[in-house]
Amino acid sequence: KKKKENKKKDWTRNFWIANKKAAREGGKQQPRSSTETNTKTHTHTKKKQAKSDSRGLKMLRFRPQVFQTNSTRLHWAFLFKRRLQSTVSGFRDASWVAPPANKAVAHWLYCSAALVGGVVVIGGITRLTESGLSIVDWKPVTGVRPPITHKEWEEEFARYQNFPEFKQKDKMTLEEFKFIFFWEWAHRVLARSIGLVYGLPMMYFFWKGRFKGQKALTGYILAILALGGAQGAMGWYMVRSGLDPRLLEEKRKATVSAYRLAAHLVLAFTIYASMMRIGFGLKLPRPVDFQGKTTVQSFARLTFAVVFCTVVSGAFVAGLDAGLMYNNEFPWMGGGVVPPRDHLLVVEPWWRNALENPAAAQTWHRLMAAVSTISILGLNAACVRHSATLPKMLRRSMMSVNGVLALQVGLGIWTVISYVDIPIATAHQLGSLLLLTTIIRVCAVLGSRGLYLA
Structure with a gap:
């Protein structure tokens, strides 16, 4: 809209400048005829319509059944819906600037x-x-x-x-x-x-x-x-x-x-x-409505909660020095996927073991890390399922989540096998901050309110 207004202002300014110049030279600049204007407008409209049709055909390439129907109205209704979704998705990425x-x-x-x-x-x-x-x-x-x-x-x-x-x-x-x-x-x-x-x-x-x-x-x-x-x-x-x-x-x-x-x-x-x-x-602007947004948003909130619980379990691993156990037998713990019963259940009542027993604390942390990974994979699956209408900003945020997740898993394994080497363990703690940040970004993209401050 601003571009059209600027073009109109430029044309008006140029017309009057040319008119004054012609008046000084003894003549007068005439505005273009209505026939010329109508011809140019008609040509521009045809080009725009052809571009729209071409874009619509690209959008519809994965739904051939639309072309098999005799209802022209159905075809254009679907085309308009897809065009509108694409426009709204683009609004989030480029058109909105924070005050x-x-x-x-x-x-x-x-x-x-x-x-x-x-x-x-x-x-x-x-x-x-x-x-x-x-x-x-x-x-x-x-x-x-x-x-x-x-x-x-x-x-x-x-x-x-x-x-x-x-x-x-x-x-x-x-x-x-x-x-x-x-x-x-x-x-x-x-x-x-x-x-x-x-x-x-x-x-x-x-x-x-x-x-x-x-x-x-x-x-x-x-x-x-x-x-x-x-x-x-x-x-x-x-x-x-x-x-x-x-x-x-x-x-x-x-x-x-x-x-x-x-x-x-x-x-x-x-x-x-x-x-x-x-x-x-x-x-961020107001949230964009796209197909499957409720599902993706639910997965994002669940993922944030699971990752935060993983951070809490890591705090108990640090407080109990549980990272110094089972270092030379990764990925096993005490000869198995989980430690033996006599390693896990030392404190009474049983639920306090995860908070006071180093072996149980490390088991809890590894389990929560696995659940966090599965939760993020589920969030990816929800995004892929609705990828046709997914905003670009959300796609980029998910790429950040996946990259930091891979880094954090690698740092966690390295921390264990290095017997909690200080630089590596510090990087692992920093990685938890980065992973939480990327997930918060995803939640913000899905749930922003578009606030305007004074």
């Missing part, structure tokens, strides 16, 4: 989510290097500054020596302490920086009225802020479980509670997923 306010809020959420992802990755390194208990104080403001002088380092090291982890290790130099201190300090400082990166732009957007009239979106934004505060408290609550003096009395390894570690990780993934889902939704 500037939508882009600004979406990019803010993307940056915040990237920081959350960075904190998750550094937190994984902190856990793998056993650095999480190196800072024994909770100082939200003054703790940003690390020890600098040699005397400050000695004082910090002396405080660490009073807690169970050092007493169990018994041998650690100051340089070794500096190494583990760095990872825990980086994890905490980066986590606190999220408060500034998320909070300050949020206040600016509220001041500018970007969320005016969007009650649901406002609620989500404030809920993420509350989850961020809860996450900080959960982090310190988790660390305290590893500083308990009773660990020495009970002769248990000084480590954080697997339950609290899982809660800490699940909160981080929840915050990340919420930010990405809202950000994707702000940059």
